[in-house]
Amino acid sequence: MTERSSPSDAVSLYDASVDEARQREALAGGEVPVAVYGLGKMGLPLAAVYAETTGNVTGVDIDPDVVETINSGESHVVGEPGLDELVAEQVGTDRLEATTDGAAAAADARVHVIIVPTLLDENDEPNLATVESVVDDIAAGLEPGDLVIAESTLPPGTCRDVLEPHLQQESGLEADEFGLAFCPERTSSGRALQDIRGAYPKVVGGVDDESTRAATVVYDELSSNEVHPVSDATTAEAVKVFEGLYRDVNIGLANELGRLADELGISVREAIDTANDLPMCQLHDPGPGVGGHCIPYYPHFLLGRTEEPMDLTHTARRVNDGMPRVVVDRLERQLAASGVDLADASVVVLGLTYRPGVEETRASPALDIVDELTERGADVAGVDPLVDPAEYGARPVALEDLEDESDALDAAVVVTPHEGFDRIPWADLEPMVVVDGRDAVDLAGTDHREYTLAGSRSGQPPAPEGAAADATASETLESEAETEATGATRTDGGAGTETGAHDDV
Ligand SMILES: NC(=O)c1ccc[n+]([C@@H]2O[C@H](COP(=O)([O-])OP(=O)(O)OC[C@H]3O[C@@H](n4cnc5c(N)ncnc54)[C@H](O)[C@@H]3O)[C@@H](O)[C@H]2O)c1
Numbered sequence: 001m002t003e004r005s006s007p008s009d010a011v012s013l014y015d016a017s018v019d020e021a022r023q024r025e026a027l028a029g030g031e032v033p034v035a036v037y038g039l040g041k042m043g044l045p046l047a048a049v050y051a052e053t054t055g056n057v058t059g060v061d062i063d064p065d066v067v068e069t070i071n072s073g074e075s076h077v078v079g080e081p082g083l084d085e086l087v088a089e090q091v092g093t094d095r096l097e098a099t100t101d102g103a104a105a106a107a108d109a110r111v112h113v114i115i116v117p118t119l120l121d122e123n124d125e126p127n128l129a130t131v132e133s134v135v136d137d138i139a140a141g142l143e144p145g146d147l148v149i150a151e152s153t154l155p156p157g158t159c160r161d162v163l164e165p166h167l168q169q170e171s172g173l174e175a176d177e178f179g180l181a182f183c184p185e186r187t188s189s190g191r192a193l194q195d196i197r198g199a200y201p202k203v204v205g206g207v208d209d210e211s212t213r214a215a216t217v218v219y220d221e222l223s224s225n226e227v228h229p230v231s232d233a234t235t236a237e238a239v240k241v242f243e244g245l246y247r248d249v250n251i252g253l254a255n256e257l258g259r260l261a262d263e264l265g266i267s268v269r270e271a272i273d274t275a276n277d278l279p280m281c282q283l284h285d286p287g288p289g290v291g292g293h294c295i296p297y298y299p300h301f302l303l304g305r306t307e308e309p310m311d312l313t314h315t316a317r318r319v320n321d322g323m324p325r326v327v328v329d330r331l332e333r334q335l336a337a338s339g340v341d342l343a344d345a346s347v348v349v350l351g352l353t354y355r356p357g358v359e360e361t362r363a364s365p366a367l368d369i370v371d372e373l374t375e376r377g378a379d380v381a382g383v384d385p386l387v388d389p390a391e392y393g394a395r396p397v398a399l400e401d402l403e404d405e406s407d408a409l410d411a412a413v414v415v416t417p418h419e420g421f422d423r424i425p426w427a428d429l430e431p432m433v434v435v436d437g438r439d440a441v442d443l444a445g446t447d448h449r450e451y452t453l454a455g456s457r458s459g460q461p462p463a464p465e466g467a468a469a470d471a472t473a474s475e476t477l478e479s480e481a482e483t484e485a486t487g488a489t490r491t492d493g494g495a496g497t498e499t500g501a502h503d504d505v
């Protein structure tokens with residue numbers, strides 16, 4: 001068991017006068033206390049890997065239930081292979097503990113890691129209040145030689161213009177007495193431990209060279225992959241935001257192409273898969289929209305904050321935000337072709353979280369689809385193994401009750417295909433319209449009327465022969481134009497669409 005060093009004999013990392021080999025030995029030997037602020041989907045795996053590496057970690061979270069769960073050796077984060085065992089091991093050997101007292105943790109720590117959410121307010125402005133409240137805790141306990149590491153995604157320039165002055169002012173230290181570096185999470189829910197341990201090079205960028213060097217020492221020890229130092233913190237912040245923008249713009253392109261499937265009478269998914277034979281062409285997957293508090297949020301860390309126009313980024317946001325409405329338009333058309341008016345229909349939404357297996361609903365397109373269906377008069381039910389559909393305006397239906405419920409259903413919309421959904425006995429369900437947003441189900445041989453958004457990978461256009469003809473190309477274009485014009489009404493990255501639990505924006 002690692003003897004936890006007392007703060008007074010801790011080794012400083014932000015200090016070029018200390019032999020680097022000694023710094024590495026101290027870090028790995030538990031002589032450098034680490035505090036990790038934020039113990040959520042990203043923070044808990046990160047704190048656990050820090051504990052595995054250094055043996056002396058205090059995790060900080062404002063949620064007492066989170067803290068209590070962790071101190072009992074358990075993980076509150078679902079769907080992360082290996083995390084339950086790692087938390088149990090690290091807490092059980094006193095290498096990791098959790099607290100709600102951020103100031104006390106900061107007083108004892110010599111490395112401070114920030115991994116709390118950076119969300120959007122109702123005006124799409126990044127909301128740094130949570131980060132700044134953590135910085136207040138850190139500043140209260142900041143000592144000369146300490147290193148502050150920000151892993152939460154930040155608008156480029158935040159470390160230089162906001163965090164460093166804030167830390168200086170609140171701690172009374174001079175800028176050259178402590179280190180500050182931006183070292184972004186390159187981690188996806190569902191594979192957090194393998195990502196943190198070194199799936200990708202770790203980017204580090206300090207507000208000065210000594211901060212970059214000290215952060216490189218830390219991540220050289222923590223990650224099995226290389227560390228990629230960049231010129232400064234702003235460059236590192238830009239790297240992270242650019243990674244997200246790349247994804248949002250490319251998903252927007254895929255969605256724009258996917259919408260052409262009806263009038264081209266092809267499967268755009270098949271065309272995309274084939275075009276991607278070329279290494280220089282990597283089109284993304286069309287879908288019912290873009291969720292999570294990463295990809296739909298990161299563009300707003302630059303949009304409206306730059307002198308230069310960012311029309312392409314803005315347009316992609318608008319296309320992606322408009323997809324829930326496109327999905328409901330397609331459903332309405334398929335129901336009409338079956339003689340059912342959407343306003344009189346009973347529709348079940350399959351999957352409310354933003355990604356299969358991830359307990360996160362921020363900006364989930366399913367929530368907008370539920371809202372849009374409700375607005376158009378439909379009776380809306382929801383199935384999701386991870387969250388309660390009732391919290392999002394949908395009547396909860398258990399997966400195993402779907403067969404009994406099906407005689408009262410006119411349609412189903414597959415938004416987020418959780419693992420258990422492959423057990424849905426479609427052949428035994430009463431015939432209905434099924435809009436498949438992710439090409440996740442194969443209804444061949446059933447009596448359902450299937451519409452696969454953007455067509456299927458097997459080459460089937462969105463609707464069976466003739467069904468697409470119900471909606472002439474001009475109607476499609478008209479409806480798309482309307483969606484383009486109005487689909488962008490929600491540009492808050494989804495934060496404002498949740499009913500019930502809201503982001504603290
Ligand atoms: N989720 C992802 O896939 C992902 C991937 C890469 C990067 N990130 C970045 O990591 C950040 C955190 O993401 P997450 O998914 O872990 O969020 P999360 O919502 O799962 O967890 C956030 C945790 O922070 C806690 N918290 C809130 N305010 C706090 C405070 N003042 N002090 C201490 N704890 C506080 C909350 O109680 C919660 O437990 C994101 O904002 C994003 O910038 C997320």
Ligand SMILES: CC(=O)N[C@@H]1[C@@H](OP(=O)(O)OP(=O)(O)OC[C@H]2O[C@@H](n3ccc(=O)[nH]c3=O)[C@H](O)[C@@H]2O)O[C@H](CO)[C@@H](O)[C@@H]1O
Nearest residue numbers: 185186187188189251284285287289290291292294295354
């Ligand atoms: C380190 C970090 O920040 N990691 C992030 C994390 O992002 P994330 O967890 O938010 O998940 P994403 O996979 O980006 O999905 C977001 C939404 O976009 C939809 N989507 C996606 C791809 C596509 O082709 N078509 C789509 O429609 C999908 O359904 C979902 O709603 O992991 C990604 C790598 O997985 C990283 O790139 C991303 O930086």
